Amino acid sequence: MRILHILNHVREIGNGIVNVAVDLACLQAKNNHDVAVVSAGGEYEKLLLKYGVRHFELDQTRTPINLINAAGRYRGIIREFQPDIVHAHMMTGVVFGRCLKANSNYALVATVHNEFQRSAVLMGLADRVIAVSNAVAKSMARRGIPEQKLRVISNGTLGSVRTRNIQEYLPVELEKPAIATVAGMYQRKGIGELIAAFAQIAPNFPQAHLYLVGDGPDRAIFEEKAQATGFSDVCNGLHQRIHFVGFQPEPQRYLLAADIFVLASHRDPSPLVVPEAREAGCAIIATNVDGIPEALDNGQAGILVPVKDSSALADALAKLLSQPHLLQHWQEQAQQNLDWLSVERVNQETLAVYSELKMGWDSGVVKHLEVNINTNQ
Structure with missing residues (x-):
């Protein structure tokens, strides 16, 4: 053909x-x-x-x-x-x-x-x-x-000709516990809600860090939002715990190092990063919209939260960060039933x-x- x-x-x-x-x-x-x-x-x-x-x-x-x-x-x-x-x-x-x-x-x-x-x-x-x-x-x-x-x-996307076997990637060194997203810097990707959610939980989890992997036209808006959270004096410099690392040709290195992966999209038909985060063994929190639930086996492989709800996202993050057994449970769930994502x-x-x-x-x-x-x- x-x-x-x-x-x-x-x-x-x-x-x-x-x-x-x-x-x-x-x-x-x-x-x-x-x-x-x-x-x-x-x-x-x-x-x-x-x-x-x-x-x-x-x-x-x-x-x-x-x-x-x-x-x-x-x-x-x-x-x-x-x-x-x-x-x-x-x-x-x-x-x-x-x-x-x-x-x-x-x-x-x-x-x-x-x-x-x-x-x-x-x-x-x-x-x-x-x-x-x-x-x-x-x-x-x-x-x-x-x-x-x-x-x-x-x-x-698993088994893509564009990438290596997941075991061949060397994880980057991140501050722990590490929360990460891999997304274009667009408003519709919910980066603003993720920053707001992190600001809510940061005082109670002073060791947690947020890593934003990706680039795009709205990056400056999100950087300004991170700087303006007003929590820097309360939690040891919040702005120093939100990391804008830009586009990475090998995002798998960040996914392998992260404890929690978040995708807070407002719209997302069928994001390729969800299978990649699952394969890397992240506990996943994502919005219940469009094709995201399907990619997470309708909530069996990750926690689903409402769209544009930073408080619900913060609650989900706090539960995972405060309960190691729950964090491990969702990390294990993410790696189940991966064959269909090839x-x-x-x-x-x-x-x-x-x-x-x-x-x-x-x-x-x-x-x-x-x-x-x-x-x-």
Whole structure:
């Protein structure tokens, strides 16, 4: 099968969408499929080349002149590669894949990662729409995507070609007990609530430290919030116990060293960091939103708290920090039932969608289905 993945870029900056697509492309090539990636380029080009994945450069920056040039370039790539499947992972890619199809005989697949974005509805232009969690699938169905098009393939990242075996990472030295998060510095990741929760429990746990792993446009806001907590005189310099360590290419080193991992997201369709934190053996506290409960086996592998509730988050942290047996219990629970979180499972389920779609496309079934859908709308 000839598979073409479309991404905005393949930069190694902790972007979950890019990470999922790179994993798929490499594993599919390893399984003897002819695979290529279209993007503006980035550090992962070397990894793609290692697995025999071709890379076509395409700048999809949304300016009129650039999009015109990109359209011509995309048509040339399609003529050269002649894919059976075009798999778009971002909005611009699925628009290109549908609107510039012309006489090409490929089937179009789109994976919805960030369904909370208004533009996510455009992913419905594809012949099949893969949702990264059941929560995302339900949301897309409510937004008008025909259920016949929807398939759920929950994210999994364990065994990724981008990383080493977890035992091969050397943990960093952290002050104990260590609380950590790995997330982009965005308001929607709940970093503000995590800082507020830490401020609430810090006076009672003077040895605890908070490590914020990641970078992003809102980092300065969170740094200011940490400095303005007003607790520095009470608890030996609170601002010195909140560490902004920036983006780390090997976050596993922090996860292995942390006692507690927190993900306080306001929205999060299916975060890749949850399987990684589970594999590392952290006790996990996370918000009960979107695909997070599914990634935590519906609360069996981690503690779920309400969204935007720093007090509830503080209570959960205090219980774990004050009860060593409870902390150990949740560390052990996190490491149960990890097999389903593998990237190989994601790849096999994705290939099954391709095969289903390509068989239907070749026989005319999918075209007939599209006619029926359009007629019923």
